[in-house]
Amino acid sequence: MAVAIEVGGVTKSFGSGDAVVHALVGVDLTVNTGEVLFLMGPSGSGKTTLLSIMGCILRPTGGVVVIGGEEVSRLTEREMPRVRLERIGFIFQGFNLFPALTVQENVELALDLKGVRGGKARHRSRELLERVGLLDKATQWPTNLSGGQKQRVAIARALAGEPAIILADEPTAALDGTTGRAILDLLRELAHERGRSVVIVTHDNRALPYADRIVTIEDGRISNGEGVK
């Protein structure tokens, strides 16, 4: 199986002097293409920090991160947005949709970032909405949607840039059980049938059956996990 993300000896510290906090302490992890990997652990364990580092939102204090063969841990702050744009799609706990844009425009916005505009963007965004079952809601405002529908729009938006990796932060936390399972079904389908690598940070034990692998973090260290290097 091809490797999508490789994390080697990654450390991350915040603050300095006596106030320094070691959020990650020598983390090694590999994420394969086409798998659903769950990152679990108590609050403050470092899982969101690790997700942010894998998503090129945070730079590690030490160690190496390789995404799609490119060592991203050496990139400057100015270079990191390019990697996010080209390789990664994000799904957030709070959906983070743009309330001033319609459902379709929310998806088109992600395409706009990649320079895809006009008729091509409209066609592509409608395709994506169809895939998540929300084509009939294309002209609706996000405030008119249910939580599950909002998250499906967020998934369509995350997929707009054709990313190889999808990073999801507590994607079912704001959803009821049925809706949460539908979202996890969709994410698993993306991994298994479309070859995306899906990393999900969650506290939700009901989601566990959807994981191909589960990695647990405690105190900034990986405490267990199948396939951990």
Added chain:
Amino acid sequence: MASLAWRNLFHDRVRLVVTLVGIVFSVVLTSVQFGLFLGFVRATADLIDRSGADLWILSRGVVNLENGIPFTERKYHQALGVDGVAEARRLTINFSTWKKPNGSDESILLMGVEPEGGLGIPWNLVAGRVEDLRQPDAVIIDELYKEKLGVTELGQVFEIQGRRARVVGMTRGIRIFTTSPAVFTTIDRARQYFGLPRDQTIYVLIRLAAGADPEEVRQSLQSRLSYVEVLTTAAFARKQAFYWMFETGAGVSVLIAALLGLVVGVVVVAQTIYASTMDHLREYGTLKAMGASNGYLYGVIIRQALISGAIGYALGILISIIVSETSLSTTTAIILPWWLLLVLFVITQVMCVAASMVSINKVTRLDPAMIFKG
């Protein structure tokens, strides 16, 4: 897709209205003040600009039109003999006193002209003719000042310096910067009113022969005539405007008010755009996480500022044009030439972009990791 900037603006209509009110206020204040300044400049220099003369001969040391110093008419005769001079006319200008039928006095600017010539005479007559000034005691006033001078009809008789003055004509739109309206009469009568000797004048106005070079003739006159200054009409108009606008400080206060308008605009727009940015901070964080460059985010914020600026400008200028049109029937004209409207559009847009800098600074320092916090 409608731009994010456009949608953000119109999504929060209350904030948009607040922003637009600020911009409109700023545009109206700034344009009216600049228009007032231009109106003042025109009022100060109109008697010079519209004189029909190419050159002006005046006593040395004269700093403004209204306070000329008499000199001997010999200069006038000498000027007529200079090559390139096609016509020369004498002109006197003095502050004088106009007595109304009710006995009250008004200060006036008495213009003594040669009605038979084409220089320095009143223009834009709506009643009577310039030649009517040859009638006994004849004077021409501007209709803007009818009420101030107590004139209700042609033929009415008043007193200037205790002598008869009969209104034989009226002009339209000859505004004077001071509170003393222009009253035209013949130079001979003006001398009598003012007690100026018959061999003295205050200005000599020169019309050049066709093809004559103004600067050459000016230098030629200057070298032949002692104790006087020879200026082109444009130079004298500039000197006159500079005196009233800057040496007296009258124009400075108008310009300061215009600048104040700009400052108010910047503050209001900066505040509302910043508040809007703070409201959308999580969205900007999301955009950053999605891979948007700082440049993309700046584009959204600046477009918001430019759209607000354009709408606010259009509404503000509409109000200013109405105010300007209304002012044209009063003694204080607010002039809005097309180039001023263009300059104000650029200034408004620069003001709005400058106002968005605080927001841009905030977004630049925005950590995209904030989107994972709650």
